[in-house]
Amino acid sequence: MLETVTALLIATIIAATPLLLAATGELVAEKSGVLNLGVEGMMLVGAVSGFIGVQVTGSGTLGIVAAALAGALMALVFAFLTLGLKANQVATGLALTLFGIGLSALMGKDFVGTPHDRLPQLAVPGLSDLPVIGPLLFGHDALVYLALALVAAVHWFLYHTRRGLVLRAVGENHDAAHAIGYPVLRIRLMATLFGGAMSGLGGAYLSLAYTPQWAENMTAGRGWIALALVVFATWKPGRVLVGAWLFGGVTLGQLYGQGLGIPVPSQFMAMLPYLATVLVLVAISRDRVRIRLNAPACIGKTFHPAA
Amino acid sequence: MWPRLVPRGEASPVMVWMTPVLAVALTLLAGTALFAALGYPPGRALHAYFVEPVSTFYGLGELAVKATPLTLTAVGLAIGFRANVWNIGAEGQLVMGAVLGGGLALAFWGEEGPWLMPAMLLAGILGGALWAAIPAFLRTRFNASEILVSLMMVYVATLFLNWLVHGPWRDPEGFNFPQSRMFGNDALMPVLFEGTRLHLGTPIAFAVVLGGWFLLARTFVGFQIKVLGLTPAAASYAGFDQRRLIWFCLLLSGGLAGLAGVIEAAGPVGQLTPAIPQGYGFTAIIVAFLGRLHPLGILLAALLIALTYIGGESAQITLQLPIAVTGVFQGMLLFFLLATDVLIRYRVRWGAPAGEAGRA
């Protein structure tokens, strides 16, 4: 029993990683006031770029870098349209997803059905062999730890640095931030690119570590879940972690439950992660004031400097 | 020297009509480059996308069939978006509309009458509205974001439909395959022209466009919605009941998505299958914004988007252009359409900004 629970927890940490990476990036973009609904498209382009990177260079690190760059490039297209040309963010983000699905399929055409070794797991001699704690805490691949470190870093950046304060100010009230003299568009550009790079990493986690292969549309809607997690987290990085683990855990839990033979139709079991997310959101949203404090007031709004 | 944007005093009425033309011109240019780069004859590819699908009477009908659910759904969404009510889950409401409306068709299978179709349409509206009532209730009562709740309920609705057609609503003569019976004749949308699939749903969509326009332009609710969207503070000073408006917007957009769902099930599909959700609920979000949240604009946008989908099929058939290229091409077209909108509110000036250089 303990072994099964441990196994479930390990699987949850891994399943949550792509969601965590993409959602944390999107959170930073949204905190600066940019709503980029193109996460799914950016993840896919990241996934295929990372895969191609590893296939071509043979280096996992270069693959990861390629994925982050590709995600950032996709975000650059988005930023050019929404920040430069003031296009509507919601529609542009959705268009970016369409574009990314097509582009990734086109890029990856020759790489379908090619296997490669997954990213190495970082075993710590001695510690990895400890019962329960060993496999739970040690022996994951580098991206798992990177994701966790980035959550902490983003929290620290947003709430404990001056630049983080400026970024939040821009998302809260761009006119005021502009009046004080902050470069609103440049800050939003940076935040958007960071979001894209993180989505790219999230995609690469799928194609390099989770299921080391490339297949069209392999993110299978995880970009949308990542977007939902940002809302779920009420724009707090720590809560993204909780949300990703909750969603990943319930998703896996229902599969474990099926394996145990729970006599409930699988379709109802599969509803559980979505329902659980809604229920927890309802429970934590009741405090109206705190939600309002966290939600960036200018999210999705176009900044007209001289207006 | 970089170009920069200078705001116009007011929206340019010329550009409102010129920007789509410009966007299409840019798309043709970029499309030519894309197809040539991938090794396909650009002229024939563009012909396959934009001319071939609508060069037959049947094809025109198909365009309308494809644009109908998009239009219906987008009109409702646009009204909500104007009031800053973010219903992202129209896809789920569409499914539940199909489930409730289609459920009626199955319940009265073999004992139908001319009353059945109107009842199904109402049931479809009800199904979509009920599903949208969940985010409305949770938003107004518990302050839970309708973005997240409506999106999550999409997955729940899709799985529920899946269970129905795998289990209780499975066609008893269907070798246990996951689909319902074929609807009886009275439960099918009447086809308007022999030889096409153009059905009654299209005129209904037209009516909804006009109704949406009337609501926004001529009614007090429409006025309240616009005020709430532009300046929420003013809305609360004016004493508008924000909760009621949230309920109204979600029920309306949900109901229309549900209507789209039952029309799709009773129209070109003719039964309930797991393939009822085809992403119309999400595509409709793009359609709503492309149409600038205006019902008449939405009609045009829905036709354009529908054309690119059908054109993608044509391009595959006549040129064996991979479907992935269609995705890239569609993305580009949307980028151009969204980007050129800037010219309505801004003019382009070359050179350094005069007074702002020091600020940024």
Added chain:
Amino acid sequence: MDISRRQFAIGSAALAGASALPFGMGSALAQAPLKVGFVYVGPVSDHGFSYQHDLGRKEVEKAYGAKVQTTFVENVPEGADAERVINQLAAQGNGLIFTTSFGFMNPTIRVAQRHPKVKFEHCTGYKRADNVATYSARFYEGRTICGALAGKLTKSNIIGYIGSFPIPEVVSGINAFTVALRRVNPQAQVRVVWVNSWYDPGKEADAAKALLDQGADVITQHTDSPAPCQIAEQRGAWSFGQSSDMQRFAPNKLVTSIVDDWGPYYVRRVKEVMDGTWKAIDTWDGIKQGLVVIPPFNPSIGADNVALGQKVKDDIVAGRLHPFAGPIKDQQGKVVYAEGKHASDEDILKMAFYVEGVQGSLPK
């Protein structure tokens, strides 16, 4: 004057417009090629179901060269759009159209009524017409071989089975597997996890982990991505591939795969249309006819097991072994097929119950 794209090198396609005219007219004068259309539910690069159908299409091209001209449409949704695509293929002069997914059944029938001269072939369905034939593969025969081997290979007596959707094709596969499994190893149990998707590598991997964590030491799947095989390989568990040969995704622990090979069937049916002997019949072929192919067993399962797998396969081909030969009991222990009886084709085609030895329940 329609020119298939593949007659030109990609780089010279820009010239295709110029060269199309003389070329097209020349071939039209000689003899118009038979145009054959294929409609796929997934992308041709899915390396699974649609990919295998596309391999079949390529075999048709190879067999008949300039006498045929094939067109495929990929990623066609099973809803309202399918009818338009099929109709367009018919309207553009295709004489034979293969629609390769169950959800295309009603659209195919409707288009066929409008185009009585065009011949249609629908894969895995049950509705036929004067110009609509049906065909499918007896995938379950492959499951029988896998089940027998799993019975020998398992030490924990728990087999993990990853299902896509509980349709008869998948359910009959689970049952054929389980029957064969328990004839070899009566203690063994099958645990089924449904992922409600044909292709979601992440979720398939999760399902594989869930099953392995619960003690399964053999994983088999009726979903199309190689992710479960990869996970099993990592954990040192045996696995069986599906749809295409997944050996390179799990070189050490993949026992074999159940591969669909539509090529010979497509080549034959195209020939029949050319000869005018085509009939709207139902074809349900299996290993014997080469529609279901079992690639060589992984030698690491041991010579005895290789021999067993080969014997089961030979018995099926020779007709000595029926995968659903009684006695077969359902989950409640009730005898469904008595000793000496076996399930009829119709029973298999609409199978919606679990046999004894499968855990879990099906939606009613």
